[in-house]
Amino acid sequence: MPGVQLADLLSLTPHAVDTYVGSGHAYPWGGLYGGHIVAQALRAAGHSVTPGFEVHSMRAYFIRRGDHREPVRYEVDRIRNGRSFATRRVVARQSAGAILNLEASFQVHEDGADRSFVGWPTRLPAPDALPPSSWGEGFDRRLVPAEAVEGSAPRAEGCCLAWMRALVDPGDDPLVHACIVAYLSDDLPTDAVYRVHPVIAPRLAAGGDSGAYSASLDHTLWFHRPLRADQWHLYDVSCVRLAGNRGLTIGTVFDAQGKQVATMAQEVLIRDARPTRQAL
Numbered sequence: 001m002p003g004v005q006l007a008d009l010l011s012l013t014p015h016a017v018d019t020y021v022g023s024g025h026a027y028p029w030g031g032l033y034g035g036h037i038v039a040q041a042l043r044a045a046g047h048s049v050t051p052g053f054e055v056h057s058m059r060a061y062f063i064r065r066g067d068h069r070e071p072v073r074y075e076v077d078r079i080r081n082g083r084s085f086a087t088r089r090v091v092a093r094q095s096a097g098a099i100l101n102l103e104a105s106f107q108v109h110e111d112g113a114d115r116s117f118v119g120w121p122t123r124l125p126a127p128d129a130l131p132p133s134s135w136g137e138g139f140d141r142r143l144v145p146a147e148a149v150e151g152s153a154p155r156a157e158g159c160c161l162a163w164m165r166a167l168v169d170p171g172d173d174p175l176v177h178a179c180i181v182a183y184l185s186d187d188l189p190t191d192a193v194y195r196v197h198p199v200i201a202p203r204l205a206a207g208g209d210s211g212a213y214s215a216s217l218d219h220t221l222w223f224h225r226p227l228r229a230d231q232w233h234l235y236d237v238s239c240v241r242l243a244g245n246r247g248l249t250i251g252t253v254f255d256a257q258g259k260q261v262a263t264m265a266q267e268v269l270i271r272d273a274r275p276t277r278q279a280l
Contacts, residue, residue, distance in 0.1 A: 006138040006180050006229075007170035009036060010043050018076040020044045024068035028135055032066030032099075034216045035186030037092055039179040041102040044074035045088035046175040053086050053106035055178050059220040060102040070094045084108050114225070120258040121149045127163040127232050139166050139184060144234075158195035158239040160188040166230045180229035181253060181262060182221055188237040189266040190214050193247030196239045199272055211274040217246065217267045227253075227261045237264070245271050 004025065012020035022040040027033045038060045046055060066072065072092050079087040085107050092100040130142035144161035164184045170176045193214075194200050200210050227233070237251035246267050253262035 004137040005168045005170075006166045006183060007168070007176060009138065009183070010039050010176065010179050012040060012044055012047070012074065015073065018048055018078065020047065020074045020076070022072045022074060024066065024070060024072060026068050030068075032068050032072075033136070033183075033186065034062055034100075034219065035183040037062075037066060037072060037100050038102065038186060038219055039183040040072065041074055041090040041092050041100055042104055042182050043175060043179045044076050045090050045102065045104040046106070046179075048076045048078055048088060049086050049106045050081070052108055054109065054174050054226075055104055055223055056107045057220070057222045058102060058104040058182065059218065060100055061218045062100055062216050063098050064096060065215075066092075066099045067094055067096070072099070079103075084110070116224075116260040118252050118260050118263075120254060124149055124234070127165075130163065133162075138168070139164060139180075141187070158192045160192045160195065160235075160237045162188060162235050163232050164235055165232045169230045174226060177227055177229040178223055181223075181227065181233070182219075184229075184233075185221060185235065185251065185253065185262070185264045186216065186219060186266070188235055188251065189216070189219075189239075189247075189249040189264075190268050190270075192237045192239040192249045192251075193242065193268045193270050196242055196247070197270060200270065211272060213269075213271045213273040215269045217269050220265045222263045223261070224263070225259065225261050227255065232256045233261065242270075245269060 012022050015021045024032055042058055075091045077089040079089050088104050090102045091098050125148050127142045133143045134141040142163040166180050200212050234254040237249050239247045239249050241248040249266050251264040255261050
């Protein structure tokens with residue numbers, strides 16, 4: 001059993017009115033994982049919302065690199081309280097200053113049409129048929145080889161797919177499940193951009209290091225239906241544009257029955273970190 005569970009990483013301590021403190025966590029690459037801060041900020045926003053309101057969208061801007069050795073302070077601003085919608089803004093701070101700005105919108109449930117227009121692969125390996133490839137504790141990840149996927153819709157170049165789930169039941173709070181999806185959804189976008197980059201992709205294909213500097217610039221999530229993050233979900237992410245050293249990715253999150261539960265978008269900064277050889 002892993003020593004750290006995702007629900008534990010999301011826990012916050014009240015510090016003052018609409019202010020919470022969260023703990024960092026050491027990740028293999030050093031620094032903080034952006035999805036961790038997004039998930040904690042979203043939970044802080046949800047703590048200030050009246051019961052019955054559920055998150056339907058959020059957008060976060062990454063401002064500066066976080067330090068896992070320091071706590072993170074989350075300051076919530078109650079932008080709007082309406083009868084059907086509530087809006088919150090959250091600023092995450094450490095000693096160096098703000099590290100993330102998040103806005104989230106919450107809605108009271110409304111009945112209405114429920115249709116999806118995103119294709120689901122007609123043939124897809126089941127999670128149990130794939131080897132585990134998690135880089136962190138508390139969740140299981142099974143990467144899906146692009147060549148193993150078939151479907152009516154053409155697969156975008158640079159497409160990254162993975163089955164992911166939390167390893168332990170986090171309880172019945174819908175906000176916690178949404179926060180875990182926010183945590184996991186920050187995993188694949190950088191890889192999707194790497195796969196289409198004309199300099200970095202060949203290095204990785206040859207088995208070498210990417211030689212790149214990368215940083216998430218922003219992250220957006222739309223939640224379409226209730227979900228349970230401890231069940232398998234397919235994260236399907238593709239890079240749709242590369243310009244100005246920024247790669248724009250779009251992704252869809254499906255449950256195991258092929259229902260679209262969330263949509264995501266992220267812009268990633270990619271720079272070649274290897275020194276350029278000067279002409280003699």
